[in-house]
Amino acid sequence: MGHMATEARERMIRTTGRLLRQQGYHGTGLNQIVAEAGAPKGSMYFYFPGGKAELAAAAVDRYAGKVTELLLALLAEHGTAAGAVAAYLDRMATGFDERGFADGCTVASAAAEVAPNEPVIGSATKRALVAWTEALAARLVAEGHPGSEAHRLATAAITLIEGAIVMAKGTQSTDPVREVRDTVVALLTPPPRGRRR
Amino acid sequence: MGHMATEARERMIRTTGRLLRQQGYHGTGLNQIVAEAGAPKGSMYFYFPGGKAELAAAAVDRYAGKVTELLLALLAEHGTAAGAVAAYLDRMATGFDERGFADGCTVASAAAEVAPNEPVIGSATKRALVAWTEALAARLVAEGHPGSEAHRLATAAITLIEGAIVMAKGTQSTDPVREVRDTVVALLTPPPRGRRR
Numbered sequence: 395m396g397h398m399a400t401e402a403r404e405r406m407i408r409t410t411g412r413l414l415r416q417q418g419y420h421g422t423g424l425n426q427i428v429a430e431a432g433a434p435k436g437s438m439y440f441y442f443p444g445g446k447a448e449l450a451a452a453a454v455d456r457y458a459g460k461v462t463e464l465l466l467a468l469l470a471e472h473g474t475a476a477g478a479v480a481a482y483l484d485r486m487a488t489g490f491d492e493r494g495f496a497d498g499c500t501v502a503s504a505a506a507e508v509a510p511n512e513p514v515i516g517s518a519t520k521r522a523l524v525a526w527t528e529a530l531a532a533r534l535v536a537e538g539h540p541g542s543e544a545h546r547l548a549t550a551a552i553t554l555i556e557g558a559i560v561m562a563k564g565t566q567s568t569d570p571v572r573e574v575r576d577t578v579v580a581l582l583t584p585p586p587r588g589r590r591r
Numbered sequence: 592m593g594h595m596a597t598e599a600r601e602r603m604i605r606t607t608g609r610l611l612r613q614q615g616y617h618g619t620g621l622n623q624i625v626a627e628a629g630a631p632k633g634s635m636y637f638y639f640p641g642g643k644a645e646l647a648a649a650a651v652d653r654y655a656g657k658v659t660e661l662l663l664a665l666l667a668e669h670g671t672a673a674g675a676v677a678a679y680l681d682r683m684a685t686g687f688d689e690r691g692f693a694d695g696c697t698v699a700s701a702a703a704e705v706a707p708n709e710p711v712i713g714s715a716t717k718r719a720l721v722a723w724t725e726a727l728a729a730r731l732v733a734e735g736h737p738g739s740e741a742h743r744l745a746t747a748a749i750t751l752i753e754g755a756i757v758m759a760k761g762t763q764s765t766d767p768v769r770e771v772r773d774t775v776v777a778l779l780t781p782p783p784r785g786r787r788r
Contacts, residue, residue, distance in 0.1 A: 505761030557754025
């Protein structure tokens with residue numbers, strides 16, 4: 395596959411991811427994806443024989459990978475799960491404040507609207523949510539939490555991130571994101587040494 | 592307005608709410624709403640001159656009212672915010688287990704997909720999320736939390752509920768809902784008397 399061809403495929407995946415976040419699966423037509431990606435007409439079924447569902451699943455996987463990379467970078471930078479998730483929510487709030495509330499989460503859009511009915515998309519949203527949860531859970535284990543407690547806290551953090559997007563878009567305000575940030579910090583910050591819960 | 596006419600309007604609102612939860616705003620066509628509501632063609636613009644956006648806003652308001660009623664009933668039944676939200680999440684998990692993952696939250700679907708671009712819908716999702724948060728915050732104040740702390744905890748609980756829907760639909764599993772339930776109970780249960788945080 396030539397370099398230009400690979401680029402067209404990449405642009406289709408990225409464009410689909412953005413359109414899923416902004417207007418959902420059913421609101422996004424194949425013609426719009428091809429047009430906004432600047433891809434040749436007909437190339438869609440060449441790269442994605444499974445059609446729109448396969449393209450959406452690829453977009454979910456791509457978005458999931460980017461978020462996992464960002465979470466790992468924030469964990470490395472801040473040193474704790476609490477610090478990383480707080481930083482993630484700060485970035486989310488800044489994004490909404492600077493660019494409005496049209497954007498969101500490719501995975502959440504796909505999960506809410508279409509994952510239960512399209513197995514290829516449902517598998518991709520599951521991979522994403524499991525990967526994010528496990529990235530945080532591994533860090534929480536390293537911070538001293540037992541495994542099942544680490545998993546529960548990591549699930550809570552990812553759930554709060556996904557819910558915060560709904561709250562921000564639904565109220566057109568970043569106030570809930572900032573409140574959720576404080577809750578995440580309280581939830582994930584380990585108790586002082588020597589105090590057992 | 593005659594009784595039969597009012598019933599057609601009600602059926603359109605309820606049908607729109609269900610279709611928003613199951614397939615989103617853009618995935619739901621006016622023809623499908625009118626057909627599944629068993630309403631006369633042309634009646635949509637008679638009852639909802641603002642078209643699909645006005646109908647969706649009415650569906651969001653209706654769903655919001657039902658959830659507020661349920662939250663208040665669960666608060667009365669269980670006596671605490673922790674107990675009420677845990678019971679709400681138990682019902683959610685049971686619903687997914689028994690009926691699959693197609694259903695969801697009318698408010699979350701509208702918020703994610705269309706609220707930022709349609710002011711009449713954005714106002715409705717905001718009213719819903721504020722009403723739910725305030726219902727829980729009032730109870731948490733009655734349980735002894737200072738006002739701003741009660742608001743933060745109530746926001747966390749509603750955010751966890753909305754996020755849990757994404758997690759359940761995205762993983763096709765109720766495991767995250769049950770983990771979130773445990774987190775909500777830990778978060779909202781007041782500390783033992785005499786212990787200050």
